[in-house]
Amino acid sequence: xxxxxxxxxxxxxxxxxxxxxxxxxxxxxxxxxxxxxxxxxxxxxxxxxxxxxxxxxxxxxxxxxxxxxxxxxxxxxxxxxxxxxxxxxxxxxxxxxxxxxxxxxxxxxxxxxxxxxxxxxxxxxxxxxxxxxxxxxxxxxxxxxxxxxxxxxxxxxxxxxxxxxxxxxxxxxxxxxxxxxxxxxxxxxxxxxxxxxxxxxxxxxxxxxxxxxxxxxxxxxxxxxxxxxxxxxxxxxxxxxxxxxxxxxxxxxxxxxxxxxxxxxxxxxxxxxxxxxxxxxxxxxxxxxxxxxxxxxxxxxxxxxxxxxxxxxxxxxxxxxxxxxxxxxxxxxxxxxxxxxxxxxxx
Amino acid sequence: xxxxxxxxxxxxxxxxxxxxxxxxxxxxxxxxxxxxxxxxxxxxxxxxxxxxxxxxxxxxxxxxxxxxxxxxxxxxxxxxxxxxxxxxxxxxxxxxxxxxxxxxxxxxxxxxxxxxxxxxxxxxxxxxxxxxxxxxxxxxxxxxxxxxxxxxxxxxxxxxxxxxxxxxxxxxxxxxxxxxxxxxxxxxxxxxxxxxxxxxxxxxxxxxxxxxxxxxxxxxxxxxxxxxxxxxxxxxxxxxxxxxxxxxxxxxxxxxxxxxxxxxxxxxxxxxxxxxxxxxxxxxxxxxxxxxxxxxxxxxxxxxxxxxxxxxxxxxxxxxxxxxxxxxxxxxxxxxxxxxxxxxxxxxxxxxxxxxxx
Amino acid sequence: xxxxxxxxxxxxxxxxxxxxxxxxxxxxxxxxxxxxxxxxxxxxxxxxxxxxxxxxxxxxxxxxxxxxxx
Numbered sequence: 182x183x184x185x186x187x188x189x190x191x192x193x194x195x196x197x198x199x200x201x202x203x204x205x206x207x208x209x210x211x212x213x214x215x216x217x218x219x220x221x222x223x224x225x226x227x228x229x230x231x232x233x234x235x236x237x238x239x240x241x242x243x244x245x246x247x248x249x250x251x252x253x254x255x256x257x258x259x260x261x262x263x264x265x266x267x268x269x270x271x272x273x274x275x276x277x278x279x280x281x282x283x284x285x286x287x288x289x290x291x292x293x294x295x296x297x298x299x300x301x302x303x304x305x306x307x308x309x310x311x312x313x314x315x316x317x318x319x320x321x322x323x324x325x326x327x328x329x330x331x332x333x334x335x336x337x338x339x340x341x342x343x344x345x346x347x348x349x350x351x352x353x354x355x356x357x358x359x360x361x362x363x364x365x366x367x368x369x370x371x372x373x374x375x376x377x378x379x380x381x382x383x384x385x386x387x388x389x390x391x392x393x394x395x396x397x398x399x400x401x402x403x404x405x406x407x408x409x410x411x412x413x414x415x416x417x418x419x420x421x422x423x424x425x426x427x428x429x430x431x432x433x434x435x436x437x438x439x440x441x442x443x444x445x446x447x448x449x450x451x452x453x454x455x456x457x458x459x460x461x462x463x464x465x466x467x468x469x470x471x472x473x474x475x476x477x478x479x480x481x482x483x484x485x486x487x488x489x490x491x492x493x494x495x496x497x498x499x500x501x502x503x504x505x506x507x508x509x510x511x512x513x514x515x516x517x518x519x520x521x522x523x524x525x526x527x528x
Numbered sequence: 529x530x531x532x533x534x535x536x537x538x539x540x541x542x543x544x545x546x547x548x549x550x551x552x553x554x555x556x557x558x559x560x561x562x563x564x565x566x567x568x569x570x571x572x573x574x575x576x577x578x579x580x581x582x583x584x585x586x587x588x589x590x591x592x593x594x595x596x597x598x599x600x601x602x603x604x605x606x607x608x609x610x611x612x613x614x615x616x617x618x619x620x621x622x623x624x625x626x627x628x629x630x631x632x633x634x635x636x637x638x639x640x641x642x643x644x645x646x647x648x649x650x651x652x653x654x655x656x657x658x659x660x661x662x663x664x665x666x667x668x669x670x671x672x673x674x675x676x677x678x679x680x681x682x683x684x685x686x687x688x689x690x691x692x693x694x695x696x697x698x699x700x701x702x703x704x705x706x707x708x709x710x711x712x713x714x715x716x717x718x719x720x721x722x723x724x725x726x727x728x729x730x731x732x733x734x735x736x737x738x739x740x741x742x743x744x745x746x747x748x749x750x751x752x753x754x755x756x757x758x759x760x761x762x763x764x765x766x767x768x769x770x771x772x773x774x775x776x777x778x779x780x781x782x783x784x785x786x787x788x789x790x791x792x793x794x795x796x797x798x799x800x801x802x803x804x805x806x807x808x809x810x811x812x813x814x815x816x817x818x819x820x821x822x823x824x825x826x827x828x829x830x831x832x833x834x835x836x837x838x839x840x841x842x843x844x845x846x847x848x849x850x851x852x853x854x855x856x857x858x859x860x861x862x863x864x865x866x867x868x869x870x871x872x873x874x875x876x877x878x879x880x881x882x883x884x885x886x
Numbered sequence: 887x888x889x890x891x892x893x894x895x896x897x898x899x900x901x902x903x904x905x906x907x908x909x910x911x912x913x914x915x916x917x918x919x920x921x922x923x924x925x926x927x928x929x930x931x932x933x934x935x936x937x938x939x940x941x942x943x944x945x946x947x948x949x950x951x952x953x954x955x956x
Contacts, residue, residue, distance in 0.1 A: 197629045205861045381911040446908040449891050510533045510745045512567025515883040520860040558889055639933025641915055668934045671917045717890045720937040772943025773929055779937050782918045
């Protein structure tokens with residue numbers, strides 16, 4: 182879930198696309214409607230996974246996500262692969278080992294079975310890879326034109342090993358910030374597969390289940406302070422959230438953030454900023470400087486962490502979090518929250 | 529920091545040493561963004577002041593035009609094609625973004641060619657392309673109008689708000705007692721089309737330096753250095769820094785397209801007012817493709833929001849943080865004036881990129 | 887409205903050309919630069935080539951761009 186935006190105004194009469202893009206408008210919706218009607222101690226933390234602390238002396242992580250990606254099939258994956266990876270990664274970001282998932286399918290009447298099969302097959306492959314299972318589910322069909330092809334909701338539970346305490350509240354000045362590879366590929370892969378999009382690229386979604394990567398990271402060191410999977414809104418959005426939750430200032434470096442050439446060029450054409458584009462296979466970690474190399478080494482041994490690198494560090498405590506972006510020419514600027522979905526601009 | 533950038537900055541500091549306050553104005557939204565994104569204000573000496581002028585075509589489009597476009601969008605037979613920048617600009621009551629959420633046929637396109645192709649494939653629908661931009665974009669519109677005319681694609685229309693840059697610069701120079709502009713950073717891609725000649729008047733008549741600049745940090749810093757050298761040597765001229773793209777005579781074919789399709793007219797620049805001979809209007813022969821004509825739309829004078837300083841900001845008289853609304857009731861998620869809504873607007877760029885103070 | 891990107895012309899099809907910019911391939915309109923030939927570099931704005939770039943200088947720019955992306 183996204184971080185809260187302190188705002189008592191919910192003035193929109195209709196839901197806009199920007200209410201779902203993970204930026205400021207999503208925050209408004211969460212604070213002014215959702216929390217208003219059923220906020221509670223755990224929900225109000227608005228973390229990727231809710232942690233239930235007193236479940237028979239164990240810690241359980243519990244998360245849910247809905248997937249409405251359009252188009253349903255895109256380079257590098259489909260909604261089936263996406264929904265399992267998304268939920269697994271939310272659990273992994275809490276330091277939890279995924280145990281079981283639920284799946285709710287909402288399908289439009291007329292949707293071709295061969296596509297549904299492909300989607301379920303892809304989901305099955307990820308379940309097998311991560312040794313998790315869907316243990317309960319539901320299926321609904323909506324009449325033709327009542328919705329758009331297929332939506333999926335997945336929830337997941339995982340258990341957190343004793344002594345594992347991964348939360349933004351542990352972030353300290355000096356922590357190094359690590360990411361497991363290049364950014365902005367999922368968002369562009371999805372955009373490029375829309376029919377009105379006339380650009381041809383080799384960009385494919387980075388959609389991947391990161392539970393094994395996180396296991397190895399936590400296994401190599403008990404000084405992994407915080408984790409977050411960078412999904413909608415890009416790495417900028419989650420870094421800003423982490424800095425606010427931990428009340429620290431963060432510095433990241435333009436020349437250390439891995440961005441593929443094609444990604445950069447496509448962003449130039451469309452006037453988009455890679456920092457704010459969605460990922461689906463990227464974990465950002467805050468690690469004590471003493472153990473950074475150990476954790477990096479462990480990550481590089483995993484197939485989803487070969488390009489892991491340090492992109493910045495936590496510089497100081499501060500009452501208001503802020504992310505300082507160091508440009509490649511040596512100047513600085515403060516990263517701003519995503520105000521709404523980036524529209525391809527040409528201005 | 530890269531060595532070439534370090535060397536450039538050192539040379540800029542050396543050359544600027546001893547000169548009095550220099551106010552360099554850029555008139556291109558992409559320059560506004562590049563300066564902000566690269567944090568260039570942080571590396572320049574105190575006596576160099578970079579001012580953003582009216583270089584954002586979206587920011588200078590009148591509220592009346594936005595309202596007219598929204599009116600077109602309200603008709604379910606019409607399909608509006610627009611660049612992304614226009615979508616969130618508030619008119620007096622709504623925006624294209626909100627209309628789209630209410631079901632209006634509004635599509636974001638990367639190229640006007642997409643709008644034209646859609647018109648060809650859907651002859652029973654009315655397609656209106658929002659033609660906005662300066663001389664970089666006007667030739668594209670011109671080429672498509674010619675194509676529409678020749679192929680009789682009569683369901684293709686443009687809502688034309690094209691404007692041209694040199695008259696705006698001349699207007700600014702004539703009001704320079706208010707903003708004291710020392711030199712201009714000229715728009716690289718506008719000049720790729722027009723060439724440098726339409727900008728010669730800046731030095732020949734007004735005696736001010738002007739450099740046509742590219743868009744990287746290095747390009748802009750080099751251009752600033754070229755301006756400083758002109759000032760130091762007291763030799764104002766129009767120089768081309770972006771010389772692998774900009775020629776003195778520009779792109780004659782693109783210019784010819786504009787001349788064939790458009791006449792020049794006076795135009796209202798939002799926040800500034802009327803600038804003589806600064807707007808492009810379709811020649812009579814092509815008037816049927818003009819949405820304003822074909823859909824009988826009128827210009828209405830709409831007052832600017834109270835306390836909004838966009839007009840003075842566009843003229844370079846005020847900086848965004850000198851506006852009473854900036855960062856308070858006017859922010860990117862709740863913009864009051866156009867300079868904050870457009871992602872290339874001066875206020876938006878300042879809000880996003882100029883928070884860091886050395 | 888100045889966002890424009892340098893690209894190499896790969897193939898020409900009448901009034902259109904296929905261009906490649908660092909692996910991104912699109913079809914663009916070349917009505918404004920009808921004399922362009924495959925192998926030339928152009929500046930692309932909103933789906934149109936607006937100017938042909940000097941070849942030698944283009945390599946310099948793309949080199950810089952390549953370094954920027956690394």
